[in-house]
Amino acid sequence: MTTAEPGPGHGAAESTGMRGSDIGGDSVGSTRTAAPARKDAGAADTSAPRTGPSRRARAERLLRHPVTIATAAAAVTHLLWVLFFANSGGDLAAQDAWAEFVGRHPGTAYNLAWYGGMHPVSYSVVSPYLMSLLGVRTTMMIAGTVSAALTALILVRVRAVRNPLACSLAGAFAYLCNALSGRVTFGLGMMFAVGATAAVFCWPYRWRYKRWAKAAVAAPLAGLATASSPVAGLFLGVVAAALFLNKRRPGAYALGLAPVAVVALSAWLFPFSGTQPMSVATLSLPFIFSVLVFVLVPRDWKTVRTAAAVYGVGTLLTYFIDSQIGSNITRMAMLFAGVVFLAALPYTVPRSRRWYALIIAFTGLNFWIGFKGVDDIVRTAPTASWARELAPLVNELQQVGAERGRVEVVPASSHREASALAPYVNLARGWNRQADMKRNPLFYDDTLDSANYRQWLDRWAVHYVVLPTGTPDSSGAVQEAQLVDGGLPYLKPVWSDANWRLFEVDGPVPLADPPATVDRAEAGELTIHVKTPGRILIRIPYSRWLAVVDSEGRGVERPQETEASKQRTDENTPRTFVNTNGCLFKVEEDADGDEWTELLAPRPGVYRLAAPYQLSPGTPCPEEMR
Template identity: 35%
Template sequence: MRVQPLSVVAPAPSGPDGVLDVPRRPAYRPLRLWAGRVPVLAVLAVLPLYGVWATLLATGGGDLAAQYAWAGFFARNPDSAYGLFWYGGTHTANYSVLSPPLMAMLGVRTASVLAGVAATWLLGSLLERTVARVPLWPAMLGALGLWANVASGRTTFALGLAFGLAGLLAVAGRPERRDRLTAGALGALLATLASPVAGLFLLVAGAGYLLDRRYAKCLVLCVPPVVVCASTALLFPFQGEQPMPAVRMLLPLLLSGAVLWAAPRAWRVLRGGAAVYAVGVVLTCLVPSPIGTNVERLAALFAPAVLLACLRGAAGSGDVRPSLWRVFVQRVSARQTSWWQTSLRRTAVRWAAAYRATARRITARRATNRRAGALALALALAASVAWTTTTTANDLRVTTSVPAWATHTGGVLAELERLDADRDRVEVVPARNHREAALFAPHAQLMRGWNRQLDVERGRLFYEGALDAPRYHAWLRQWAVGYVVVPDGTPDGPAEHEAALVTSGQDWLEPVWHDAYWRIYRVRDAEPLVSAPARVVRAGEAAVVLRVPGPGTVTVRVRYSPWLRAAGACVRPAGPWTELTVRRAGLYRLDSSYVSGPTDEDGCLPTEDGSQQDLQ
């Protein structure tokens, strides 16, 4: 008896981590030439783009300003757990645990290119393993999406993606083994340490495995991000909100719905992940959180590659039942030994003819439906590609050109030094490209910087409609802002009213200096950074040095953190601020340290020489 080949009797499932854990061979013999070369070709295709970006487009604007600020802060203060250069205080770990040291050691542009190229290779390898029909073109689209992420300046997220794809590659499309699961868990851990958003997206993949009842793979992808985020929230308290307007849900929901509709049923992990992602998008819009519009990134980066893989997979699907009927009829027709066998043969032939006619009608209807479905899928693919390209083009248009005010900062920095602005907090009205966040961070404590979550949480008045003078004045006093600086450029969207209000003139704002690029205003009745009778000697990016004339308690208008400490003093919370209690007069340095760790329950830190500090 001749055994039918597997491809006729029961087609092996294909697709991202399909039912079988053994990867399928390519469907067509000529395409086997590409085996093992997809990641290499994808990397070679985008290497020139990375070269153009690193040499011509990466000028330090936009999200790159935040990367440069954090990398510079770590390079100058590697032991500081709490940065005072933005928003009255923020933990480095709330932004990223791994990316500041990596960017400080490698350089921001080098780290960006290495992360993007590594992620491209890993994504190509992942698609080559899990997509049977020509994974090269989906890998190319995915490579372009990863380059677009780097071009927009998201180095921290690019590092997280590289680690996350490495963890996913370790477990996807393979039987569960201890070494592979360990590698997957390590990748998920490093991804979350590099970028909490990347760790969040690994939860989507883990949820897909959970719905497919692959519990070990689900655990190795989900447990490390949850542990890292929970530990970070416990050790480094953080409050912030990323806005997410309802209209921003449309494209992510459209693309996740397209993946759900177009992906073959055998691609259960992918379909489950798309469904979980759609639910997450809705919850992110309804529940304020630090995630907000960051949830769009998964769809923007990977939807084009996934939809193209679905489109090509749908094009290769077919029905094998007509071929089985053809074999049956041929075998029955070959037997003509008696009248009843002849009658049976004729009946079978008539049934087969009727079946073929019905099959042709069904096939024609399915072909029409497939053409309509392919058209809808192609439109969704075009929408996803257009979304990514237009967003990246807009980012590059805003951030690539270097305005004159960004290259002429010597005068304004010298004047701020002459005014002793390092004893107060300085509000630099945010520009559209946010270069001021990195330019001023080493020289003054900025009230604002470039972190949208903290900007909303600590400057909510800028996001609640028209800004009026009394509220703005009260906000400046609340945060102990002594000087307001305005660049001669386009302000950020939420700062437009602020720039207009400052430049229009206010009784409580005194113009003290200007040149062709900058203006400085003094807040006449500014609240001091430290309550009387203490006074600030210097307020730097990592520490506040203050002089206390005698025993007592003073309030420092720095957001309290359990990592803040001062030798010879007790540091405790006083509402949102920090309270310093000393036993004798002297100089005290309020700073933070990973080595020393957070202070004890009463916030006291002893010192051998009393309260006198070594200010070197």
């Protein structure tokens, strides 16, 4: 799979006068000339072109073309996924929740319904809004189909691939397995990532000297890939590194610079920290397959072998260095290793050791991704109660006023609570493993007991705990479920049915300290009533986007410097401000690592906190008022 750009002898339809649909699958890039029609003696002149057979031939070639077949296969299989296998659990639960949040609060930069507060952009810049517009499952169907088509296009245009149809179908299967696991956001990012790669490797031959135009297409697509899914941007970085190390700098810059810029900008504007776990078992398979790619493909496939080496080193670094990447690193091998093994097969002698090794590697890879996809469907399928019998629980939560604090729902194996209950109450947790491990480590370090569980409930101002029936999440909820089920002195049972048990926390810590009381805590806004002026501690992780807003959700005027302060002559004299509407401080980090929000309320009354997108984010208090 050499990565040389298509030359005039292959895949460059423009240089031969052929249209792209004329490229056959059996001899990629070859030109076929029809024999001239015979004229029988005495026959009428038939020199006028006859378009019927030519059009039929072109249509037949188009239908047999690898891109057409791969696109059709991907479209059909993704449609079957939508109809029969796309449940509401697992990763789909998280994506349903984000899509619903931005649908209800499109102008809000901070989601208060999960983990105290999370920026939608820290999850994805593009995906929540597109999923809200198109639908989560429709987005996956489109992304998977387009990705399969673009992958097939690359395989057809790369001269070293002798079996593009088989490789394209292997790619379509890999994208289907990604859909089975419910990775819509990642799938969307990969659609743009493969598009950016296609712009580099499938650039028309007649435009070969217009490198600025190639970069103008590839770089925005690379940026969109990263904005959709940072993991997809990371994989573009692997390709860019391989190109750079092989001295193909223009392509490397086109694919590699935009993702770095997107990550840096989003991390600055919407900071997020967390850790994605990665075990030795998770490390082993992608590392082994990267080594197999490096060893088994032809030696002159320099870019492919370099990419495999970069990826293999990256998997090792990801294991040893805690980061947000973690087990997500496996996805590149899952999508593309099988395609590479199959592409290398024609370069081996049949029934040789290398041939058998490629067959075994290809089979093992596809067994892995197929098993993983099916396992994700079975393991994360929500019980029927989440879809059909949720109303009694929601009604009870509303009756007891659960919206004045947070609610801890012991995570189910499907994580359906993250999307099913988030529209009604603010959850102490949600479904983001990185955030959960960062903010709630006691659920993962085997230290959970009755005492520190109570401390955790107080820390996050939890007023009610819900214990669903069914299997809890195996990674972060088994001990919690056992604790709650066994009975705790500070949890008072208040309601139950066949599917849920609701407990009230005895003497819960308020979401906002006195002299304030919480009227309502919603996903997009917190409303509190302040009885006397002063400083109010609010147990929401501070964000620069948090603002005091009016009843319409618009940010109020910030504290203004007084005229006397503006005209002061002594620079050592502190500035003075008029705080008419209230402002917010970031509280210094406490022993648990929390940086809460503090409201400086100038008067009694109702205050609303939200996070509207605006050029000057938030309503920060000047340092002189601290």
